[in-house]
Amino acid sequence: MSHTHPPGNGGADQGHAAPMVEEITDFEVLEIAVRELAIEHGLFTAEDHRRFTEWTESIGPAAGSRLVAKAWTDPAFKARVMEDAVKACKEIGVDWAEPTGFGTPSDYMNLRVLEDTPTLHHVIVCTLCSCYPRPLLGMSPEWYRTTNYRRRLVRWPRQVLAEFGLILPPEVEVRIEDSNQKCRFMVLPVRPEGTENWTEEQLAEIVTRDCMIGVALPRLDRTADVHPVHKARRPVQSSTHSGEARHERKE
Amino acid sequence: MSAKSEVDSGRIELLEALRQAEKTWNVLAPRYGVTNPNPPWKTSLSAICDCLAASGALPTLDRRRAEDELAESVYSDVPVPERQLLALVHVMLSRSLLDESDLANRMRAVRTRLESA
Numbered sequence: 001m002s003h004t005h006p007p008g009n010g011g012a013d014q015g016h017a018a019p020m021v022e023e024i025t026d027f028e029v030l031e032i033a034v035r036e037l038a039i040e041h042g043l044f045t046a047e048d049h050r051r052f053t054e055w056t057e058s059i060g061p062a063a064g065s066r067l068v069a070k071a072w073t074d075p076a077f078k079a080r081v082m083e084d085a086v087k088a089c090k091e092i093g094v095d096w097a098e099p100t101g102f103g104t105p106s107d108y109m110n111l112r113v114l115e116d117t118p119t120l121h122h123v124i125v126c127t128l129c130s131c132y133p134r135p136l137l138g139m140s141p142e143w144y145r146t147t148n149y150r151r152r153l154v155r156w157p158r159q160v161l162a163e164f165g166l167i168l169p170p171e172v173e174v175r176i177e178d179s180n181q182k183c184r185f186m187v188l189p190v191r192p193e194g195t196e197n198w199t200e201e202q203l204a205e206i207v208t209r210d211c212m213i214g215v216a217l218p219r220l221d222r223t224a225d226v227h228p229v230h231k232a233r234r235p236v237q238s239s240t241h242s243g244e245a246r247h248e249r250k251e
Numbered sequence: 252m253s254a255k256s257e258v259d260s261g262r263i264e265l266l267e268a269l270r271q272a273e274k275t276w277n278v279l280a281p282r283y284g285v286t287n288p289n290p291p292w293k294t295s296l297s298a299i300c301d302c303l304a305a306s307g308a309l310p311t312l313d314r315r316r317a318e319d320e321l322a323e324s325v326y327s328d329v330p331v332p333e334r335q336l337l338a339l340v341h342v343m344l345s346r347s348l349l350d351e352s353d354l355a356n357r358m359r360a361v362r363t364r365l366e367s368a
Binding site (some may be wrong): 012018019020021022023024025026027028029031032033034035036037038041043044048049053056057100104105106128129130139144145147181183210 | 268269270272274275279280282283284285287290291292294295296297298299300301302303304305308311312315316319322323331333336339340343347348349353354355357358360361362365366
């Protein structure tokens with residue numbers, strides 16, 4: 001490898017983030033050592049670990065956003081979601097039985113979707129640990145796992161929501177749903193006004209993770225969870241044949 | 252709130268050395284200009300937790316209770332996700348799922364292997 005880094009910047013190229021730190025930390029070594037010993041002791045297999053790792057990296061809040069957008073635009077789908085959410089999830093490509101065939105030990109195959117109304121707002125929490133609908137929302141944010149959020153939300157919900165910037169009028173009832181070992185929850189927010197002619201894809205973009213936890217509301221200008229799309233530097237012209245396009249670039 | 256996890260909250264020499272090394276991701280990442288918010292072992296750590304729960308060796312609720320207790324005591328000054336890793340190993344050692352000297356030996360072997368590449 002001829003690639004070298006200038007001294008003093010720790011390996012970061014000018015204007016580009018470095019892919020990874022250039023030292024082996026004891027934490028990295030510890031994780032590998034624990035995993036290897038656990039496998040050798042028969043606590044689990046390398047294949048088990050690979051499968052869970054692959055699954056963990058495949059999940060994210062986009063699936064939940066799609067579910068909400070589809071429920072907003074398709075009343076029949078919404079009825080199926082309220083009837084049997086785990087079953088309805090298959091319609092958006094989420095199988096709660098993954099990755100083992102019977103789910104994960106942390107994601108019990110029982111989901112209830114909590115529908116907000118103009119006068120009722122739901123928020124989810126897990127006071128006991130950190131139960132979270134991972135197949136739909138991905139890994140829980142760190143703050144969701146903190147005792148600060150878990151203990152205070154159930155006691156002072158409006159104060160905690162205000163700390164997220166969400167101040168609800170007094171006429172809106174706030175209902176906290178405590179996840180447990182047997183059931184997962186997610187919030188179906190109220191569809192915002194001004195989105196009447198939007199497509200499902202457009203709607204999904206404004207349904208962020210926090211909206212489905214209940215600490216935020218969908219807003220027409222808020223797409224915090226959506227990764228920016230980087231434009232191709234040399235886009236292929238759709239009106240030309242591929243051979244011609246290659247020829248054009250050579251010139 | 253939650254019941255006690257019955258985890259031994261005594262200090263573990265091997266993990267104390269790591270805790271005090273100040274090599275956590277929030278320190279190292281800016282030093283190397285890395286913007287990835289998570290270290291390379293974070294997903295693998297999550298998978299270990301899932302695997303241990305799936306096999307019944309360490310149920311999720313037991314682990315999370317212990318993690319809460321240790322986060323407020325022994326590892327209160329360690330950031331996430333290093334705190335999660337230390338707490339997991341602490342619980343595994345407490346429950347004799349791992350042996351401290353075996354782990355220390357394996358860590359030396361792993362480091363030698365990684366540094367030889």
